[in-house]
């Protein structure tokens with residue numbers, strides 16, 4: 323599937339940690355993890371893209387780590403965060419997120435799309451952890467992904483995005499309240515991932531022959547595109 327240029331969240335080709343400022347999106351990638359004494363992650367410190375990616379790509383997001391023994395580690399980005407406050411970003415015109423990925427270690431992770439329902443108030447969301455069992459915040463909806471050694475494109479349809487049912491508050495995914503993307507790695511995992519060309523796809527992008535260009539699509543199929551001025555100005 324090809325992703326329209328304006329719907330590409332990030333292809334990392336500028337080599338920095340900021341996402342392209344397109345259609346109201348502004349934000350950056352960040353790595354995080356628990357405080358386990360012997361934990362390591364690469365890159366350490368501020369997250370930066372590496373020389374990698376499928377095809378002619380110059381850069382992608384390469385992230386590895388081990389030794390996280392408490393709750394694990396992750397790689398994330400915000401859809402609308404100029405640097406001082408996370409805000410929601412409406413994904414209602416899209417059907418899901420597509421990305422390319424590979425791993426040397428057949429890594430399993432959860433691809434999560436946190437919404438304001440699960441992001442704590444202090445971080446710009448509306449979630450409050452009561453302290454009771456299974457009332458933890460940050461349990462965003464998503465799905466498990468298993469990467470292989472070969473580059474391949476993966477999709478996370480919003481219709482299939484669900485919270486982890488084993489812990490925390492349980493919110494069904496609300497596209498209007500999206501705040502970002504997180505790749506979540508469980509405690510105890512020795513992980514390594516390369517991720518690239520993360521984009522938002524529309525129903526039309528799923529049709530055979532869709533070009534992915536602006537207004538793209540096949541001319542022999544029913545065009546039900548919601549051709550608006552796209553988003554908020």
Ligand SMILES: [Ca+2]
Nearest residue numbers: 336338340341
């Ligand atoms: Ca960038």
Ligand SMILES: [Ca+2]
Nearest residue numbers: 333375379381
């Ligand atoms: Ca790339």
